[in-house]
Amino acid sequence: MSEEFIRCEVNCVHEDAVREVRRVMLGEDVAASLAELFKALGDPTRVKILFALLTRELCVCDLAAVVGMSESAVSHQLRLLRAQKLVKFRREGKNVYYSLDDSHIEELFARGLEHVTE
Amino acid sequence: MSEEFIRCEVNCVHEDAVREVRRVMLGEDVAASLAELFKALGDPTRVKILFALLTRELCVCDLAAVVGMSESAVSHQLRLLRAQKLVKFRREGKNVYYSLDDSHIEELFARGLEHVTE
DNA sequence: AAAACATTTGATCATTTGTTCAGATATAAT
DNA sequence: ATTATATCTGAACAAATGATCAAATGTTTT
Known part of the structure; x- marks a missing residue:
């Protein structure tokens, strides 16, 4: 054992501390x-998209106008947000309407803003 | 005005919706x-570092052992986290001890985990 | 069926990111 | 002072990212 403690010979690493933290550490996955x-939340365009959807459901075209970006660019970002299950969509005629698919986004943004604006 | 509505001639964009959302939209900055x-939270190594510090203060060497990465790599990441005021540090002898500098991290992680594990 | 429109997709390209390596600093011990 | 140890830093490089453009879908209208 102690395969991992080679680096700091014997007393650089506080073995007990490391062991304790390791025990509760998040799994790799x-x-x-x-x-x-x-x-997924770490990009200005996506932040704006999600923030916009916090107010109401919007179609791609509206989102593009709101965030000031091409529909293509927005569509690419929406795909990413969809993959992370952050937004969902429904088709209505020619338009596709997007809305939030995660109840925690508001809370995440609130906490994030608290940190940023202090 | 309506500079921005060129794209979808007249009725693709729901002008009222866009205007409403624009009004509450976050500033660019x-x-x-x-x-x-x-x-800053969007990297596995940094997630692990912050999660580790949630348990207790740790020196760079300990952190490296915990997240299974070189001290150099960890140091680089710590610099980034410092820049975002997510961690703070104090020197004690040869070691530099890092700890959380943001009370919201626990909450952010909690909400994030709720989303991820459902 | 054809034209018009909203959205999506794939390719491309410049930029950013995260690790590694070698070397610099800083503090402590001899 | 010299050596050892812990941390930091800059350069380098592969990999990931995000916007753009052109072209493909899918839907409605005529």
């Missing part, structure tokens, strides 16, 4: 998923 | 800051 989620 | 924050 969970950490990856969590990072994926935050990464 | 706030959206950027918020995105920066989430981007």
